Amino acid sequence: MTLIDGQLIREHVKQECQKYKSIFQASQKEVAIIRFEASENASNGLRARYEAARISAEQKVATFNAIGITPNYIVLSPNIAVEQFGNIIQSINENSKVTAAIVQYPIPAKFTSSIGLLEPQKDIDIVRRQSNNFFESCATAEGIARIVESYAQRDSNVAVVGGGGFVGSGVIKYLEASRISCFCLEDGDDLSRTQAADIVVSVTGRQGIFTPYVLPSHHLVVDGGFTPTASGAAGDVDRSAYSIPQNITPVPGGVGPIEMAILAERLVKMDLGVELGKWNYQQLQQEQMQRATIIAPIARVFFAQQTTAYPQSIRTERENLFVLEGSNYQIRFNSTTQSLIVARTNEKLTLIRLSLASNQIETARGITNEDVTRWQQIQAAIDSTTTQSNDRGMEL
Numbered sequence: 001m002t003l004i005d006g007q008l009i010r011e012h013v014k015q016e017c018q019k020y021k022s023i024f025q026a027s028q029k030e031v032a033i034i035r036f037e038a039s040e041n042a043s044n045g046l047r048a049r050y051e052a053a054r055i056s057a058e059q060k061v062a063t064f065n066a067i068g069i070t071p072n073y074i075v076l077s078p079n080i081a082v083e084q085f086g087n088i089i090q091s092i093n094e095n096s097k098v099t100a101a102i103v104q105y106p107i108p109a110k111f112t113s114s115i116g117l118l119e120p121q122k123d124i125d126i127v128r129r130q131s132n133n134f135f136e137s138c139a140t141a142e143g144i145a146r147i148v149e150s151y152a153q154r155d156s157n158v159a160v161v162g163g164g165g166f167v168g169s170g171v172i173k174y175l176e177a178s179r180i181s182c183f184c185l186e187d188g189d190d191l192s193r194t195q196a197a198d199i200v201v202s203v204t205g206r207q208g209i210f211t212p213y214v215l216p217s218h219h220l221v222v223d224g225g226f227t228p229t230a231s232g233a234a235g236d237v238d239r240s241a242y243s244i245p246q247n248i249t250p251v252p253g254g255v256g257p258i259e260m261a262i263l264a265e266r267l268v269k270m271d272l273g274v275e276l277g278k279w280n281y282q283q284l285q286q287e288q289m290q291r292a293t294i295i296a297p298i299a300r301v302f303f304a305q306q307t308t309a310y311p312q313s314i315r316t317e318r319e320n321l322f323v324l325e326g327s328n329y330q331i332r333f334n335s336t337t338q339s340l341i342v343a344r345t346n347e348k349l350t351l352i353r354l355s356l357a358s359n360q361i362e363t364a365r366g367i368t369n370e371d372v373t374r375w376q377q378i379q380a381a382i383d384s385t386t387t388q389s390n391d392r393g394m395e396l
Contacts (some may be wrong), residue, residue, distance in 0.1 A: 001242060004147065004249045004281060006257035010063075011349065011366030012284050013261035016276050017067040017268055024068035029271060031064050031124070032072045032092050033057050035104035036111075039078045046106070049205070051228040053104040056256070060102065063260040069267060072098070078108045086114045093119040099271045100124035102263075105166075124266050129166060134270055136177075137170025140203075143258035144222050145174035148199055150281035151220040151247060158182045159197035161189075161236070162204040167224060171201055194218070200245075208238035221245040224255050285364075292364035295375045296354045299342050302378060302396070303331045326396025328374060 035057045038050035061071040076085065092101045102125045103115055120132040125139050135142070144167070148158060158175060162168040163184030172182045185193060187204045191214040194200045202210060203224035215221070215237065225236030235251030242248055249255050268274050306313055306324055315323045320336040325345055332341040339362070342352040351371070353363035378396070 001245060002247045003242075004247055004254055005285075005363065005365055006249065006254045006261075007349065008284055008288060008365040009143075009279060009281060010257035010261045010264075012279060013264050013276070014063070014066055015366070015368060017264045020268060020272060020274070021068035023272065027271075028070065028097060029099040030070045030072045030095075030097050031060075031267065032074060032098050032101040033060050033064075033104070034074045034076065034088070034102065036076050036078050036107050039108065048227050048229075049106050052226050053106065055226075055228065055233075056259075057102075057104050059256065059260055060263065063264055064267070067264055067267070069099070082110055082114060085111050086117055089114055089117045092122065093117070098122065100267060101127075103127045121270075124263060124270060126170075135266060137173055138167060139262040139266065140224065140255065140259045141167045141170025142174055143262045144201055144203070144224055144255060145171050145178070146262075146279070147222055147249065147255075147258065147281055148175060148180065148201065148220065149178060150283075152180050152199065153219075156180060156199055156219075157197045158199045158201060159185055159194040161185045161191065161194070161200065161202040162187060162224075165203060167203045168201070171203065191215075202236035204236055206236055207234045208236070210237040210241055212238075212241045212244060215241045215244055218245045219247065221248045222255065223249050223251050226251055226256065288364040288367055289361060291367040291369075291372050292352045292361045294372050295342065295367065296340075296352055296361055298375045298379045298382070299329075299331055299352070300340055300354065300356070301382060303333060303340065305382065324396060329396050331396070 035053050036050070038047045042050065057073065061073050064071045074088065092098050099122070101118060101122045103118070105127070107115070115128055118128055120128065120130070123132055126132070126135055126137055131137070152158070158180060160168050160171050160182055163172050163182070164186055168184070172184060175182050183197070185191065187206055187209070191210065195216050198218055199220045200215070200218050201222045201224065205225050205227065207225065207227040207229070221237060223235040223237045227234045233252040237248065242250070265276050268276060303324055313324060315325065317323055320334055322333045322335070324331045328345060330343045330345050332343070334341070338356045340354045340356055341350050343350050349366055350363055351366050352361060354360070355362055
């Protein structure tokens with residue numbers, strides 16, 4: 001079983017979009033992101049959906065900030081007047097600085113018709129549920145379909161559970177346009193019918209409906225569910241079934257980051273007229289692993305040498321976690337898990353996770369050619385007898 005790392009795609013697309021960051025910053029364009037709070041009498045199930053919307057909205061804020069677009073994040077009470085919501089939509093339409101807008105679902109029923117007021121050319125996520133001149137389906141549907149494309153073979157058959165819904169129907173439309181065979185199942189159908197497919201997509205939002213008892217082995221399972229719980233986010237696939245498919249998108253960390261990547265791509269297309277190159281997950285994964293294979297052994301040797309020669313440069317964050325931080329990178333060693341992590345300084349994202357016990361690279365994402373060059377320079381410094389030293393050792 002292989003977990004598909006949605007953050008790998010998000011980081012790749014972010015790097016591509018950041019080539020246009022200065023243009024976006026100079027234009028001072030905005031993206032409006034609107035979400036509603038849950039009403040006081042909302043059921044627990046509905047509250048979970050609103051909480052998922054909050055998490056998604058905050059991820060969108062971070063995504064747009066990263067590529068130089070200012071997010072205008074608007075949180076609304078469910079008690080505002082319909083007319084007031086309509087006025088907000090109209091102001092977005094009339095504001096030339098707002099290049100795109102997203103309304104997070106769910107929304108109270110009384111506001112549904114007002115969504116149709118949004119200018120089609122600003123509807124980056126097809127919240128109006130009608131295609132525009134740019135896109136046919138929402139970003140989540142496109143992201144799921146493009147993961148499927150990365151794994152589909154000529155004779156693949158895809159079961160889309162929840163295929164009659166907004167996201168599911170978008171997945172089917174995209175895949176059928178790509179000549180990939182699909183069939184639709186709904187929540188409550190006999191899920192064992194997925195045995196007729198080699199790829200399964202589930203977008204029901206029903207926590208844990210796929211268990212080892214109903215999920216046979218598949219080439220790929222894409223879990224598009226997301227339910228916040230007290231113990232963390234949960235998807236349509238129960239974690240007890242994760243080991244069954246050959247490849248699976250985890251929750252969290254799978255479809256969510258891919259959705260963010262699609263929105264960033266779409267913004268570049270809508271605002272700048274630039275169509276980014278189409279990614280393939282397996283190709284990106286291979287590329288990242290090749291780069292990580294160069295960097296990981298250098299990081300391991302560097303950390304060991306600095307620990308021995310300059311122990312004062314190693315910071316102890318907790319009993320089992322030791323950190324070496326430079327101006328460019330941070331290396332973290334967990335003595336309990338025997339893992340070495342390489343990240344960029346001041347970024348939370350793990351670029352490389354190396355298991356020291358097995359000497360296997362477990363994570364590789366967001367690594368650029370420039371990173372490889374910098375680490376090769378560190379390797380040269382390690383090998384050189386004329387390396388400049390100071391009280392902290394070589395610069396990381």
